[in-house]
Amino acid sequence: MKDTDIKRLLYVHLLCIFSIILSIFIPSFFLENFSVLETHLTWLCICSVSVTAVNLVLYLVVKPNASSKRSSLSYKVTRFLKCCIYFLMSCFAFHVIFVLYGAPLIELALETFLLAVTLSTFTTVPCLCLLGPNFKAWLRVFSRNGVTSIWENSLQITTVSSFLGTWLGAFPIPLDWGRPWQNKYSVWLMVLTESARETINQMKDHGVTSEWRFF
């Protein structure tokens, strides 16, 4: 059982990374003047949309916590709506936090908001997929010893490392290199860390897998 879970987990992460990479290369076929550095806003949109889509599809296909009891359509609809509201709320919450961290209030508001959206897709969407709109469950997963399954473990690692990546992304801002990307709140570094953590995650999965086989 656990073995298959680990395999699925591995595929899920591989697909996520793949979708990020694709979101860099695919749009250049359709859009003119597309480049990751120049039209960063478009790219961010595309990237977050694709990651969300991949997450949702995977959730529907893999169903890590398939509940046995059948639920009515209305329940599902309300659940979905709740998820959407949670997502929007998290976007706004992240935006507020960025502003509290010192992002300018009015200028660059769009950039800041897009960063918030991206961060939400990397953190809130997997949480919503896995745990549903249940705030207590989230808090449980993100406190020590609160993890119950390997899926939650992976969720904890990915989300925390996304936050860490964003946090670390602020470091180049004070450097006086005078590069324009420094002002974009270092989305790039975040994305880099993003892919790095996916890799780390994958390695960890491998580690777990081999351990499992050893036993």
Next chain:
Amino acid sequence: MRLGSGTFAACCVVIEVLGVALFLRGFFPAPVCSFSGTEHQTESPAPEPSAGAISNWTKLPPPLFSKVVIMLIDALRDDFVFGSKGVKFMPYTTYLVEKGSSHSFVAEAKPPTVTMPRIKALMTGSLPGFIDVVRNLNSPTLLEDNVITRAKAAGKRIIFYGDETWVKLFPKHFVEYDGTTSFFVSDYTEVDDNVTRHLDKVLKRRDWDVLILHYLGLDHIGHISGPNSPLIGRKLSEMDSVLMKIHTSLLSEERETLLPNLLVLCGDHGMSEAGGHGASSVEEVNTAMILISSAFERKPGDVRRPKYIQQTDLAATLSIGLGLPIPKSSIGNLIFPVVEGKPMREQLRFLHLNTVQLSKLLQENVPSYKKEPGFEQFKVSERLHGNWVRLYLEENSSEVLSNLGSKVRRQYLDALRALSLSLSRQAAQYDVYSMAVGTVLVLEVLALLLVSGPRALSGKAELDVPLPSPAFSLLCYLLPLGLAALHVTVCTSAGGTCYLCSLPWLTAGGVMVLVSTLLCAVLSALTGMFAGGKRLSKNPPQCNSRSSELDLLILLGTVGHTLSLGASSFIEEEPQTWYFLVNTLCLALCHEIYRNCFLGDDCAPQRCPHAGEDFDGVAAAPQGKSPGPDVWELDRASRRPSPLGALRGPDRWMVLASPWLILTCCRLLRSLNQTGVQWAHRPDLGHWLTSPDHKVELSVLAAVSLIMIFVLVQKRCSLASKVAMAFGLLGIYCYRVAIGNLLFPWQQNNKDISKGITEARFVYVFVLGILFTGTKGLLKSQITADDFTVKTVGLWEIYSGLVLLAALLLRPHNLPVLALSLVIQTIMTQFVWRPLRHNAAEVTVMHYWFGQAFFYFQGNSNSIATVDISAGFVGLDAYVEIPAMLLTTFATYTGPVLWASHLVNFLTSEASSGSALSHACFCYALICSVPVSAYIIFVTSLRYHLFIWSVFSPKLLYEGMHLLITAAVCVFFTAMDQTNTKS
């Protein structure tokens, strides 16, 4: 023998202050300067020496040149002119160097090889140190005696084109100028065209005496593409053609005048192989200098290699060339070939003037000047010169005269060289020995603090001072002897340049004893720790528990901040680092609160009485910021499973909202004063408020802040101090109205503005009154011994007295900073620290972080320019040094001081355990001394960095001052702790 850890920490910090002071003394060598001020007209020039017969030549010699053109090319390295590049690209200059009437030199620049100090060196002849940057705070004008000021005073008309730095250094000195900014490094044609376009017009005119041209293009090319770029050649050819134009024009003009003209081609600093400059490599230090004048005779076929001179020599030479007195603090000597063609009497006269000036400077700066070889030589040559003058006046035979003359000349030249050498050694060296001793002291203290950390933070907060074994004590006796021997060796070999060596023997011996005692203490503490470690490891393993994200954050934050001090841009933007850390701290607290609120019961069983044992790993980490294992037992043993679970109603909501409130406050404060460098120019609320159009808004804001301060402070004061506080705050408003910052609602038009001395003194009376009541309460609590509330009230009154003083000294637009800091303190106390029961160490670190953040919220930064000196004049008629200094220091460090005194209040009133205060003192000492020690090492290793004077040195001063404040705070802590234990 046992020692409280608070006392121990206070002692450590005091010793550390000594170490840092010693380091600073070595790092900022006392500059060589003349103390007699700049009123130069009064002094008459030194008369010609004479033995017996009285010389009739007492006036300054007449100028040698009628016009002087200084063509300064930024980053003109010596081989650009004298090397293969010069031959290839500067044919005219090469012709002048090889065949023409010129003298060529390699002028050596002293580091920092940056434009502004180099211009100062060229024009004053002194070596600008950092201290004079501090001394003329905020005024970039050159106040020292210099050639330009002298020339202007003598009625010379000076024209300048080129780098704007000159215009800033010498405002109102030039009859005509056009400054170009060196801001856009990528532009290397426009900057020079802007200089050259004036040339044709100016060279035709006859109405000037000195023309200064500063070309920036070459330096810019170096910064872009390095010294081997093809652009360099093109630029050199351009410069060559400019030189040719000037020279031919000067030559054609010379036919009509009697005196020759002088053209100086020089560079301010060199260019490293990478294209930059600032450090002290050979390529950066060696610059070309060519003096061109028809007065310089040259025999055909006379090939000379460029001689090595100092850059500072130009000032003395120019002064003599223009017939001006030599600048007082010049350490350069006359470039002798310039006057070689003159009659012997004039030559000797010039040399004499220069030696007299140098020996005067030596007398002012070196106490033991009589022993200096240069001074002895000067005396000898002056006597010989006197003899020569007597012979000359008696009109002896020319044979004897010229023989004696050349002997005197040689003597003078030797004396000049020796004098200028000993002066420049005085000025330009880091006193590495003092720096090393200071660093050793600081590091030993840090090691002692770190090693004794776990023990000092244990439940009893006491330290054993073990009595050493005989062998060990023998070592301790031998060590000072060895160090003394080392000291003698270093001092005898290094000469009189060390500060430590110039100290009296007893003091130096004391320092040595201190160093060795500390070393012994560290060693004994280490052995004690190993012994203790064995004992500890026998203890049964405790259960792993409570998550320590907060402690991890504190540890990482401190380490990260310390490491960030190694980079110049992180120092410039240090405010951002603190804001970032404080925000993260708030979010971490938020996480902890939410977890405790919603899941308190789930986590409860995982806690155990020995909570915090899992920090062992963190605590044992080398930085040791987080306290040792045993602290937690006392504080946490009584911790209920879910402290927040029990809260209901509005309290619970307040707890949940508190981190967000604090974050919002921080964000507001952050937009009040933009600090740092990159974002300092952004519009901020502070500027908006201080503009005269918004006086009404500022008045309302100040009034609201004052009322908030009153509301927040009064609740724990006694009645008398409540009234005093109210009057004091009212007085502050009146004071600000009196000096014209604020408005009364009923007063529409501006009244006459006074200095507000009465109002300010009125407030001072209340401040002193409140402080006095507080101290009285404290003393009373010590005598009556059982009255706990009297003590807390007394402490709070001292705190509120400080708040009142701060409110008086801070600018009105900064009053919200004070009010919001009180708000944050109240919220944190009520809703975070008390319900969550953080231990003393955590609370201390949080106070420290907030204190640092508030230091920058006030508008401070790491450059000297932001120190608000006006605070030193509040309530004073004139500048009185000591009160002004104390007030300025308090106003600058309001944030850290207020937060530290709030920490004392909080810990005393909570009184979770008797040792909380000493733990806090120890933590405070440790967390302050870690960055200082690290920074001292960084600065030592980066002392030839490009930004050492602009970025690193001011920060070093700030750190030193901060450490001094910390020492004061720690002593205060210890005093409170003593009263605590007695009562």
